[in-house]
Amino acid sequence: MAELGGLLQTERNFIRVELIDDPAAIAECSARAGHTGDRIICQRCGDADLTIAAILVVPAGGESQWALCAACLLEMP
Numbered sequence: 001m002a003e004l005g006g007l008l009q010t011e012r013n014f015i016r017v018e019l020i021d022d023p024a025a026i027a028e029c030s031a032r033a034g035h036t037g038d039r040i041i042c043q044r045c046g047d048a049d050l051t052i053a054a055i056l057v058v059p060a061g062g063e064s065q066w067a068l069c070a071a072c073l074l075e076m077p
């Protein structure tokens with residue numbers, strides 16, 4: 001895992017996030033999070049019928065991962 005301590009110390013108000021929008025990478029993230037063989041559900045609207053369009057990874061939050069469907073992704077600023 002990349003060392004982000006220095007970055008976080010100098011840029012305290014800056015939260016680095018990573019947007020994963022590659023289907024293969026999303027599947028990999030899903031598997032890593034223990035959802036193997038299981039569909040990930042959008043964590044914003046919780047609609048299981050919607051396909052996940054992207055995963056927002058927040059390293060500063062302990063590698064928090066937010067799965068977002070296309071509709072929710074578009075609502076983000």
Ligand SMILES: [Zn+2]
Pocket residue numbers: 042043044045046047050068069070071072073
């Ligand atoms: Zn959604």
